[in-house]
Amino acid sequence: MSGSLAPSSLARLLGRWNPGAAPAYRELSDVVRLLVLDGRVPLDVALPSERSLSATLGISRTTVTAAYTALREQGFLSSGQGSRGRTCIPQPxxxxxxxxxxxxxxxxxxxxxxxxxxxxxxxxxxxxxxxxxxxxxxxxxxxxSGEVVHRAFAAALTELPALLPGFGYDALGVRPLREAIAARYTDNGVPTSPAQILVTSGAQHALNIVLRALASRADKVLVEHPSYPNALDAIRSAGCRPIPVSMPPAGRHPAESWDLDAMEATLRQQRPALAYVVPDFHNPTGRLMPDPQRRRLVRAAAASGTVLLVDETLRELNLDAVASTPLAAFSPAVVSIGSLSKSHWAGLRTGWIRAEESLITRFAAARTIMDLGGPVVEQLAAAHLVGALTExxxxxxxxxxxxxxxxxxxxxxxxxxxxxxxxxxxxxxxxxxxxxxxxxxxxxxxxxxxxxxxxxxxxxxxxxxxxxxxxxxxxxxxxxxxxxxxxxxxxxxxxxxxxxxxxxxxxxxxxx
Ligand SMILES: Cc1ncc(COP(=O)(O)O)c(C=O)c1O
Structure with missing residues (x-):
C-alpha cells in the first residue's frame, strides 16, 4: 500500500495519546508504533509532515520531530531524505x-x-x-545437560560403523532407541514392546503424525483450555476443530485439577475423534492430573469412541516427586507421545509415539509423507540418554x-x-x-x-x-x-x- 495519512486521521487514531506519564515525544512515538503494529496505521504510508501534525495536535514541532526520530531509530519509519517518512516494520x-x-x-x-x-x-x-x-x-x-549429552554422542559414534552398511532409512526409528523407550514405559508400569514405539523428531512431530493418521478435516479434537499453543496450531492446521474444555481456576482442590464433569459431558455430547491432553505438568498451568481423574478420562474416552492422545513431554519434570500412573496403563487404546526436549535438550529433536502395534504401522505410513526417518547418530545418542535418565x-x-x-x-x-x-x-x-x-x-x-x-x-x-x-x-x-x-x-x-x-x-x- 502507498499513500499518505492526513493529520486529522492520525489525530483521530491517536485518541488521548498523551497522559503525561513520559516525555510527550515518547508517548507520541509509542502510540504511533502500536498503531503500526496492530495494523490501524497501514505500512508504507507517509505520516503527516511535522509541521501539519504539530499544528493539528497543538504541540510543538520539536516534539513531533523527536517522536519521528525515535520511530526512525526503532525501524518504524523510513528515513528517505527530503521526503516524508513512510511507515514500515523493523527488518532483521x-x-x-x-x-x-x-x-x-x-x-x-x-x-x-x-x-x-x-x-x-x-x-x-x-x-x-x-x-x-x-x-x-x-x-x-x-x-x-551438557556433559551427559556429549558422552551419549561419543558412544553413538563408536556404534555408528555397525549401521553404516544399511540404507539409513528407518520410519520406525533405530532398534536400540525403540528398545530403550519401550523399557522405560515397562519400568513405569506400562508393558511395552519396541514394536509399539515410533521414534519422531520431537513431540510436535509426533502430534502431527498422529493427526495426519487419525484425524480428517472437520473432525473435532477435544483440547484443554488453556493448552499448548503449538498443539492448537497443529490441530487447526490439520483442518480439525478444537473443542475447548476449560481448566478450573487456580485455587481449586488438587483432586479437581481438571474439570472431569465437563470433559465427560463434552466427550459424550460431541464425540470428538481425538482428545489431546497434557496430564503431566500441563503446559501452561503446570498441573498434574490425579489418578482418579485419569481413570475417569480414559473410561469416558472409550465410551465416546475418542482416541485419547496424551502428551507426556513434561512428565519427567516432577518437581514434588508425586506419583502418578501413565494414562496408557489404564487402556491399551491410549496413544502417548513423549520427548527428550525437556528432560535433556530440545536440540536433540527426539521424541516418540507409543501405541498399539497396529496403530504404529499406520503412524509409520503417515510419517513417510512428511519424512523418511530420523538421523541415525542422534537416535543412537538418544538411546543412551533414555537408558540412563537418572543421571x-x-x-x-x-x-x-x-x-x-x-x-x-x-x-x-x-x-x-x-x-x-x-x-x-x-x-x-x-x-x-x-x-x-x-x-x-x-x-x-x-x-x-x-x-x-x-x-x-x-x-x-x-x-x-x-x-x-x-x-x-x-x-x-x-x-x-x-x-x-x-x-x-x-x-x-x-x-x-x-x-x-x-x-x-x-x-x-x-x-x-
Ligand atoms: C506440552 C508440549 N508438547 C510438545 C512440546 C514440543 O516438544 P518437542 O520439542 O519435543 O517437539 C512442548 C514443548 O514445549 C510441550 O510443552
Missing amino acids: GPRGPGLTGAAGRAGSTGSGRSGLAGGSNLSGPPGLPVPDGLLDLAYASLPA PLPARLGMLRENREVLMALLADHLPSWEAERPDGGLSVWCRLPSPASTAMAVIAPDFGLRLAAGPRFGIGGAFKYYLRVPFTLPPEELETAVLALRAAQDRLEAAPQLRRRPQALPVVAIA
Whole structure:
C-alpha cells in the first residue's frame, strides 16, 4: 500500500495519546508504533509532515520531530531524505531484528529497563534465534545437560560403523532407541514392546503424525483450555476443530485439577475423534492430573469412541516427586507421545509415539509423507540418554525446584496484583493479571528487554487476555531481572492506557 495519512486521521487514531506519564515525544512515538503494529496505521504510508501534525495536535514541532526520530531509530519509519517518512516494520539486522536503534541501547541509558527504548524485536518467524539482549520468556526450555549429552554422542559414534552398511532409512526409528523407550514405559508400569514405539523428531512431530493418521478435516479434537499453543496450531492446521474444555481456576482442590464433569459431558455430547491432553505438568498451568481423574478420562474416552492422545513431554519434570500412573496403563487404546526436549535438550529433536502395534504401522505410513526417518547418530545418542535418565535428571529437578521458589517469591514481591498459580511441576507459572493486558504486554515487552508469549496464544477465540505464562527456566538473577522488567512494563501500561488498546494481531513469537 502507498499513500499518505492526513493529520486529522492520525489525530483521530491517536485518541488521548498523551497522559503525561513520559516525555510527550515518547508517548507520541509509542502510540504511533502500536498503531503500526496492530495494523490501524497501514505500512508504507507517509505520516503527516511535522509541521501539519504539530499544528493539528497543538504541540510543538520539536516534539513531533523527536517522536519521528525515535520511530526512525526503532525501524518504524523510513528515513528517505527530503521526503516524508513512510511507515514500515523493523527488518532483521546482523545481530537480530533492528538492534541497531534505541533498543540496542536499552539498559545503557541509566533508566535501564524501565525506559521504553526500541520495540524492534517484537516478532519474527518462529524459530529465529532470540535477538541479543532479550530475556526469553516465550520458550519454556532449558539448555542441554551438557556433559551427559556429549558422552551419549561419543558412544553413538563408536556404534555408528555397525549401521553404516544399511540404507539409513528407518520410519520406525533405530532398534536400540525403540528398545530403550519401550523399557522405560515397562519400568513405569506400562508393558511395552519396541514394536509399539515410533521414534519422531520431537513431540510436535509426533502430534502431527498422529493427526495426519487419525484425524480428517472437520473432525473435532477435544483440547484443554488453556493448552499448548503449538498443539492448537497443529490441530487447526490439520483442518480439525478444537473443542475447548476449560481448566478450573487456580485455587481449586488438587483432586479437581481438571474439570472431569465437563470433559465427560463434552466427550459424550460431541464425540470428538481425538482428545489431546497434557496430564503431566500441563503446559501452561503446570498441573498434574490425579489418578482418579485419569481413570475417569480414559473410561469416558472409550465410551465416546475418542482416541485419547496424551502428551507426556513434561512428565519427567516432577518437581514434588508425586506419583502418578501413565494414562496408557489404564487402556491399551491410549496413544502417548513423549520427548527428550525437556528432560535433556530440545536440540536433540527426539521424541516418540507409543501405541498399539497396529496403530504404529499406520503412524509409520503417515510419517513417510512428511519424512523418511530420523538421523541415525542422534537416535543412537538418544538411546543412551533414555537408558540412563537418572543421571541428569536429579540435578535438573533440583535447579528447577529452586527456580520455582525464586520466581514465586519475586512475583509475590514485585507483582502482588498478579495471581500466580504454584505449578506442581513443569517449567512455568501461569499468572492471572489484574487487567486484560497480556497482548499489550507482549507487544511492548522487547522494550523492557523481554520476549513474551501473550496469553491468548494458549487459547481459542481470544481467551486468556488476562493471563501470562512465565517460565522459571532462567537462572535466579535473570529471573529477577525479568520480573522487574515485567513490573516496569506493567507500570508503563498503567500509566499509558492507550497502549493497552487491543492489537488486531497477536505478535508472532515462537513458543515452546
Ligand atoms: C506440552 C508440549 N508438547 C510438545 C512440546 C514440543 O516438544 P518437542 O520439542 O519435543 O517437539 C512442548 C514443548 O514445549 C510441550 O510443552
